[in-house]
Amino acid sequence: VMFIFVCVSRKLLEYECISLYLTDRRKNEPPLDNGWIPWLGHAMEFKKDAAKFLARMKEKHGDIFTVRVAGLRVTVLLDPNSFDNVLNDRDSFDYINIRNLVTQKVFSLQLGSIEPTSERMAQHFQGHSLSSLSSCMKTHLQNLLLHCHNGSTPSEWKQDGLFDLCYSLLFKAGYLTLFEKDNAEAVYKEFRKFDNLLTKLARGSLSREESKIASCSRERLWELLSPHQLRGGSESRTWQQRYCDILQQEGIDADMQKKALLLQLWTTQCNAGPTAFWLLGFLLTHPEAMEAVKSEIRGLSTLRDTSFQHPQINPLEAHSTPVFDSVLSETLRLTAAVMIRREVVQHKILHMVNGQKYHLRQGDIVCMFPFLSPQMDPKIHQEPQSFKYDRFLNEDMRVKDTFYKNGKRLKYYTMPWGAGNNSCIGKAFAVTTLKQFVFLALTHLDLELYDPKAKLPPVNPSRYGFGMLQPEGDLQVRYRQKRAA
Ligand code: HEM
Numbered sequence: 001v002m003f004i005f006v007c008v009s010r011k012l013l014e015y016e017c018i019s020l021y022l023t024d025r026r027k028n029e030p031p032l033d034n035g036w037i038p039w040l041g042h043a044m045e046f047k048k049d050a051a052k053f054l055a056r057m058k059e060k061h062g063d064i065f066t067v068r069v070a071g072l073r074v075t076v077l078l079d080p081n082s083f084d085n086v087l088n089d090r091d092s093f094d095y096i097n098i099r100n101l102v103t104q105k106v107f108s109l110q111l112g113s114i115e116p117t118s119e120r121m122a123q124h125f126q127g128h129s130l131s132s133l134s135s136c137m138k139t140h141l142q143n144l145l146l147h148c149h150n151g152s153t154p155s156e157w158k159q160d161g162l163f164d165l166c167y168s169l170l171f172k173a174g175y176l177t178l179f180e181k182d183n184a185e186a187v188y189k190e191f192r193k194f195d196n197l198l199t200k201l202a203r204g205s206l207s208r209e210e211s212k213i214a215s216c217s218r219e220r221l222w223e224l225l226s227p228h229q230l231r232g233g234s235e236s237r238t239w240q241q242r243y244c245d246i247l248q249q250e251g252i253d254a255d256m257q258k259k260a261l262l263l264q265l266w267t268t269q270c271n272a273g274p275t276a277f278w279l280l281g282f283l284l285t286h287p288e289a290m291e292a293v294k295s296e297i298r299g300l301s302t303l304r305d306t307s308f309q310h311p312q313i314n315p316l317e318a319h320s321t322p323v324f325d326s327v328l329s330e331t332l333r334l335t336a337a338v339m340i341r342r343e344v345v346q347h348k349i350l351h352m353v354n355g356q357k358y359h360l361r362q363g364d365i366v367c368m369f370p371f372l373s374p375q376m377d378p379k380i381h382q383e384p385q386s387f388k389y390d391r392f393l394n395e396d397m398r399v400k401d402t403f404y405k406n407g408k409r410l411k412y413y414t415m416p417w418g419a420g421n422n423s424c425i426g427k428a429f430a431v432t433t434l435k436q437f438v439f440l441a442l443t444h445l446d447l448e449l450y451d452p453k454a455k456l457p458p459v460n461p462s463r464y465g466f467g468m469l470q471p472e473g474d475l476q477v478r479y480r481q482k483r484a485a
Helices: 002-023 043-048 050-061 080-087 096-107 118-125 127-146 162-178 184-203 208-225 239-249 254-269 272-285 287-306 322-335 371-375 427-444
Strands: 064-069 072-077 158-161 336-338 340-344 348-351 357-360 365-368 445-449 466-468 476-481
Touching: 043 050, 043 064, 050 064, 050 072, 050 371, 072 080, 080 340, 080 348, 080 365, 096 184, 096 254, 096 340, 118 127, 118 239, 118 427, 127 162, 127 427, 158 162, 162 184, 162 254, 162 272, 162 427, 162 476, 184 208, 184 254, 184 466, 208 254, 239 254, 272 287, 272 322, 272 427, 272 445, 272 466, 287 322, 287 427, 322 336, 322 427, 336 371, 427 445
Parallel strands: 072 365
Antiparallel strands: 064 072, 158 476, 336 466, 340 365, 348 357, 445 476
């Protein structure tokens, strides 16, 4: 009897072990999906197209699940109403270790345990500083857009890829505004090389040849950005110099300060150009949206002509532009894909807004991917794949900000600017910049698709998780300066 008992117990134990190996899921944990490849789990699929992979997992498991990715357990949370339970709990969820891993890999930068500098830098994008940055930006945009004809006359048609055109103009104007150095062209060229390899660099999947190119490019950029090449005296502190001051106070040495400038270049310049591309691309391929924006602009110029009391006020800042704002929100909903990650630093019970509770293990990663939910979630936005320029407009032409998931009103119904420690401090500046750029382009240029039947190029799937998406290929346009009326 004893023997049978031992055998049965052993069998039971083996069965337990096998099922534990296969599922390794403990009580009250989110559904676990290990994938078929031991240790690697779903790493390959995740790398290739994170949006497609996570959408498949969402379909299978719902709004919370754990996947194995290269030895790590990653819990993916796709219920925006529960995001704050992670974002606001800084005792259980750490941000700094994960940030350091990425900055080390991509920028060869060690920031140690310093807290994010965003709160201290945010003041440079507010109030008076914001106005002067915006007016400086406008001047640079105007100069670049209207006074650069590459040898041709302004009224001659020119052909270009819209992505290259937008990225180069916004990058150069942004660089001149924030870095105040006159090597914008060289920095832009080198930056695009680096940016093209950045996702592979972050994932450690560069070939030997690419790895060489990325390292050279990074070195060259450090040199081009380095402060000893700065113009001007020490009394006029640029935004970039102020950033270095903060790092200095934190005890970061000169070498790391130099490297940190590339991180700053990337965070401040990698999003606006691609956004301008998608925005103009959507307008050019959706004539009713283009007409609505142009009609709003015509309204503004009438206002400007008749506003004798405040002729100095920029009509863009003085008047609301609900149509443009909705077009921008809709563009960002479809093309902004930040990934917000935290490390679980102590055992945690995560409360979901629907009352369910899940155990999270210490050492696991929690990942929110707002692109899938809220942004592309059919429970929140009808026909999420299509561009509807008035999705964020109410009938009275005011901003629409009431959206629901499972009957509960959402705080986060689109999250292009991130949240918590991962939020954009340049948001107001970016919005003004994009408005300036689009309005300048539409009022001063004749801009049209080179092939009237052309469609927007597809998204480059390797960029999910890295901020603004970029296209695979480009959209050819032709443009010329409008003749003065
Ligand atoms: C449409 C354009 C933009 C979008 C969608 C965007 C989005 C974001 C997001 C999602 C983050 C958080 C990234 C993360 O921590 O993972 C971020 C950070 C940041 N953004 Fe933006 N951004 C845009 C334009 C700009 C511009 C034009 C500037 C400034 C010139 C800027 C300045 C910054 C800075 C400094 C941070 C880092 C804050 C920190 O230190 O933690 N952004 N942005």
